[in-house]
Amino acid sequence: MNCVPGAARVGARSPVASRASHAGDVTAGKMQFAARLARRVGPPSCNAMRRANAVASAPPLAAIHPAAWRGLAGTVNLFNRSRMTPPKVATSAVSTEEAETTTEPEPIKLMTSDESEELLKIRHTAAHICAMATQKLFPDAKCTIGPWIDRGFYYDFDYKPGFSEQDLKKIKKQMIKIINKDYPLRREEVSREEATRRIKELNEPYKLEILDAIKTEPITIYHIGEEGDENAWWDLCAGPHVKSTKKIHPKAIDLEAVAGAYWRGDETKPMLQRIYGTAWGSPEELVAYNEFKAEAARRDHRKIGKELNLFSIQQEEVGGGLVFWHPKGALMRNIIENFWKDIHMARGYDLLYTPHVGKLDLWKTSGHADFYAENMYKPMDVEDETYQLKPMNCPFHVAVYKDGYFSYRDLPIRWAEMGTVYRYERSGTMHGLFRVRGFTQDDAHIFCLPDQIADEIKGVLDLTEDILSTFGFTEFEVNLSTKPEKSVGGPEIWDKAEGALKEALAVKGWDYEVDEGGGAFYGPKIDIKILDAIGRKWQCSTVQLDFNLPERFELTYIDEENSKRRPIMIHRAIFGSLERFYGILTENYAGAFPLWIAPTQVRLLPVTDAVTPYVEETVARMKAAGVRVDVTSKERLAKLVRNAEKQKVPVMCVVGEQEAKDGTLAVRTYADGDVGVITVDEVIARLEAANAGKLEKF
Ligand SMILES: [Zn+2]
Ligand SMILES: [Zn+2]
Secondary structure, three states, rough: OOOOOEOOOOOHOOOOOHHHHHHHOOOOHHHHHHHHHHHHOOOHHHHHHHHHHOOOOOOOHOOOOOOHHHHHHOOHHHHHHHHOOOOOOOOOOOOHHHHHHOOOOOOOOOOOOOHHHHHHHHHHHHHHHHHHHHHOOOOOOOOOOOOOOOEEEEEEEEEOOOOOOHHHHHHHHHHHHHHOOOEEEEEEEOOHHHHHHHHHOOOOOHHHHHHHHHHOOOOEEEEEOOOOOOOOOOOOOOOOOOOOOOHHHHHHHEEEEEHHHHHEHOOOOOOEEEEEEOOOOOHHHHHHHHHHHHHHHOHHHHHHHHHOOOOOEEEOOOOOOOOEEOHHHHHHHHHHHHHHHHEEEEEEEEOOOOOOOEHHHHHHOOOOOHHOHHHOOOOOOOOOEEEEEEOOOOOHHHHHHHHOOOEEEHEEEEEEEEEEEOOOOOHHHHEOEEOEEEEEEEEEEEEEHHHHHHHHEEEEEEHHHHHHHOOOOOOEEEEEEEEOOOOOOOOOHHEEEEEHHHHHHHHHHOOEEEEEEOOOOOEOOEEEEEEOOOOOOEEEEEEEOOOOHHHOOOOOOOOOOOOOOOOOOEEEOOOOOOHHHHHHHHHHHOOOOOOOOOOEEEEEEOOHHHHHHHHHHHHHHHOOOOOOEEEOOOOHHHHHHHHHHHHHOOOEEOOOHHHHHOEEEEEEEEOOOOEEEEEEEHHHHHHHHHHOOOOOOO
């Protein structure tokens, strides 16, 4: 699977069986996603392939185990061992061997604009065509800007009446007409005066503002249409574009939505109408993209969070961007945090807890009060002093350092904290757990000697890989950002630091891209993006060197010659934001969480009151073993199973009189269906092993 150019294929490690069978969790995923995933992690199990085929045309729940549903009506013997053995040759499926030999069509890669220059040109040109078409149909609509975005484009118009669904259809039709005319895209260079004259002639006030913001000359204009053609249309633009409109396939474009957006993103400026569109290289790509969108919607963490009662954000009553973790979500968060703390302590970190507010002076010293002010809330008065709600944990970790006295022998120091921070986000930009106003960083700061940088970075990269892969993320895209024009710290320390980062990456054997000059002014950094089950990339982890804060706060250690020196400071986060990571995790698994973090791991489904003592005893034994178990009864078994599957409980155990007599359970899993009749001892042993080993499946 090669869906991202330049991506570090950490998947060079041999595919783990449980990861491969994760393909089976793409319940309602189209075949394509399962196949994509399967290719990424290795050949899928027979079961996963069968599931993927079975679900291609059926709704999620009914699709899981069609045979099982037929069997469910009225009989509890469904779980009888002889019946549940899967047929040797899957009816609707390709067996593992076949899957390896038959040539499947190569899955379509849905490339983002930064991955494909050609798609970027197509999308950019489509934005122009969209504006041209819109003005043809709605001559009063004023043009503003229309950039390409990851998988499409948008164009903002000042058009007070707004656009309806019907209008979008008309605009799309008009776009197709323009495409079919195969107009050339012509670039023209003009002087600022000439550009001004032409814009005034068109009466496009926003374009004048845009022109003012362009500081270089000549001004470039892109025309659609031949010179002198009265239908021709033009826009201020730096390019690039395709050569002519027919380079865009008329069946590979679509207009998706219209939304309000303020001019320049500023709520004091006019509200514009933003038309979102998409454009691809072929109609097949557009179809795949629509499937991708549907799949992403199915996995939306806001929807799943509500369905599974994991968390809420109460915009009206409490305020936007503030997260409430409900019992099940909180339970999962606790498991995640405990894992995180344990592994950090095992890797030589110490834990810190620091306050949520502190004197504003700290943020003046750190510089945040200047360069980070727009993300910070207003300070508050406490007696006669000014305090600040923290947007970052760093100055507090620095405060702990300053409270101590360190020699070179004490370094490196590694301090980690699940630190909750508050940052201002505009009300229109918040989105579920992905963009919030209060979130918890899995933060850590390392204070070390210059010669320790490479080892420390390597340690952070190892820890990052180990933590992320425990949650099923094994494919990363890695970026190294280097010294920008304006920077603090001398060239030697920058060279040393960049060299150390490269060395650490080389030791890891990771491919990476270099963003020359893309670093922060205070130090180089490594960013790591993870790929999820449907191929989306998420920026999570960052390792950032800092030559600035130790200077500003005058941090010191005592060296071999007994003189004071500045330590190197490293900021790093692995999840980034715990809330956001939890959202990503939810979408990656579509709510069917790995067994070790699932809030309810096992549900017992007694079919008769006669087995109550046996069920109670089993629950007690499971709880004593640290297994998260609950019981539902008093319904028909089919309904109990359906409810458990809706809640995506990983393991369901049916208990009848035979099971009670034999000391067994009839086990069925969310991922694989019927597993068989297994002794209670073994079920408990397997669940304990899953918890200890952080396993995805039973
Ligand atoms: Zn343009
Ligand atoms: Zn920091």
